[in-house]
Amino acid sequence: MISFTSKNLHSFVRKIFLSINTPEKDAEIATNVLLQADLKGIDSHGVARLSGYVRQWELGKLNSNPKISIIHQTPSTAVVDGDSGLGLVIAHYAMQIAIEKAEKVGTGWVAVRNSGHFGIAGHHALKAVEKDMIGWAMTHASALAVPTYSKEKLLGTNPICLAVPAGKYQPFVADFASTAAAYGKLQILQRKNENAPWGWVQDKNGMPTQNPHAPRLGGALLPLGSDDEHGSHKGYCLGAMVDILSGVLSGANFGPFVPPFATSGDTQERQPPVGLGTGHFFGAMSIDAFQTKEEFKKRMDIWIEVFKNAKAIQGKKVWIPGEPEFENAIFREKNGIPLVEAVVKDLEKLAEKFGEPLY
Amino acid sequence: MISFTSKNLHSFVRKIFLSINTPEKDAEIATNVLLQADLKGIDSHGVARLSGYVRQWELGKLNSNPKISIIHQTPSTAVVDGDSGLGLVIAHYAMQIAIEKAEKVGTGWVAVRNSGHFGIAGHHALKAVEKDMIGWAMTHASALAVPTYSKEKLLGTNPICLAVPAGKYQPFVADFASTAAAYGKLQILQRKNENAPWGWVQDKNGMPTQNPHAPRLGGALLPLGSDDEHGSHKGYCLGAMVDILSGVLSGANFGPFVPPFATSGDTQERQPPVGLGTGHFFGAMSIDAFQTKEEFKKRMDIWIEVFKNAKAIQGKKVWIPGEPEFENAIFREKNGIPLVEAVVKDLEKLAEKFGEPLY
16 A cells, blocks of 8 residues: 555646646546545545556547537537547536536536546536536446346446535535445455455356356346345346436447446447447536525535434444545545555556656 | 226225315326326335325325415426425426426426325326426435434435336336335235344344334334445435435425324324425426437337346346336236225225215
8 A cells, every 4th residue: 555645646647648648628627536536535436547548548449639519409408429538528528518507497417428437426416516506427337237137237337426515514425336336345355355245246147146256257246235135126226227317318328238448357348339438417406496505505404414413323423425535535635545556556557658757 | 805996996086085175186186196006016105095195184284275386496497385285196296397397498307395195206207208208206205214324214215216218118117215125015024923034124223133013113124225235325325315305405394304194103293394394306308308209219129128138047037127017007907906905994994984985
């Protein structure tokens, strides 16, 4: 574990994005999204992904200087084509469009196609919160998970995020995958050679297993709920909703056709595609399209206080969604961002490749 | 178990609604929502609830002839006050407003306050599908479930529904609660004096238990995901999202302040209230605000075929969300709606009370 200041990492990551011909403004945007993930402790979605984006570019699958365009729109909606650019950047522009529409007609909803991995959903949804709006962000991803009763992987971990402004407290940020466990958690167990808890994965016959390697051996991640007795069809529903809004509605691929990210380990691309690249879906709802901002924030503060002060199980604490991540960010901004050896090595290789010092 | 034709039940239920002074048009709407639930096999939300609505009316908590009004609006949003009317009816009007807005500016979003139990979310969301729109419906309910690590019940089963039109197939209808198990499933175990599976409920100290009576003994339902190792914070996030959109944004109560339904067994009302009655949230997104209806439906049909034809676990089948309910409806429309003895007795009492023959 080596610790980096966010400032140092920011400067390095930005230079790498510039090195693959990302325009300055976009390099700044992309760097901010990745750094936010590391600061917040969502390490799997931060600089650990940088070499993956570079690899996509090297494979000719990433257009680092895309023409992002609106394909179709109404006063409250738009479909955006990302021109195979960085998802991190496309998501930013799409969210801005949603916000502009919300300023005019109360809400804005943007479906995106021809994009790639967009980083953490929460970062994008929080852009709406800065404007006193409720932000939505979701994305599908390449298939690692099964619908209930399926042996075949058809859905990604498909996260959904809702970010809501509050008054004196940090915003409420629910940002979660629709599977029982994140793939990153399995990877940690793989490295440690430890078993996964029951309910995280199934084997190639769809039977329960504790093998953390199962998804690479014909098995799969299980939907949130784990099995039918505990509501896995609900996790399946959630993953499917995200897939339909991000993929079917946008004109992107969907289900098992969603293209893999370069570092996902899953290199199969299902042919022929059913649409253009990866898709996302964003929403912005202006608070004052429903009630005054002041009244709403007062009410949100009460909500947060009631939940924060809930009687907790012995030795535990009831968290407000997003609260642990805001606490992490304060801590890491001050004490540095610890990176595991594998990620540091990855960054060192990029440093060498592009002649940009990491230290 | 006694079987009724949907026509007979419809006529009876409608007359009971008329007997409590519901206007004709509203009685028809309310009856349709309840009957849809019974036809689709969601028995807990059908005519089994009728005596509960009557009881609310007798307690003076239900205004059977409400003035439903728009409190505030923008081109794509509205806040609706239900004037303490039947949730079944208020939801209908709110969804119509969402649809009208979507016709004009692409999408419509309606937050509702001062309402009550609205029946099955899917019925309301499907109203948008009839207009070639994607429908959203969600509602909070009185607190039966805990956030992760809480001993205190702060959230209802808070269901969310997304309904999506398809071409040659029935619509996709994801309609699910944010708890691991529905309360109705526990009630069945209570009657049979059987244990609940681990992961459905906790006891008053927040410890795992199999006692199906736990929620009435200071315990609670667990969020989808069941425990922290299996992502219960995700179920908590989902329940909280539904509560914030239905309650905080609409001006209704929220969290533990949501008033109980007359038959929920949970009769405490948390005082003072933080808003008006129960809340819901609806959305309608016009398909052609994103792409042509024809192209979208073709794509949705492919999505459905890919999932329908997934390789299934031995002896199982991969379901499309909503598919089992559509199959039930066809079967029950033809073969009758079977009602358990307790529900039949309830209806017989109503028949006697209002002088309306059940048979």
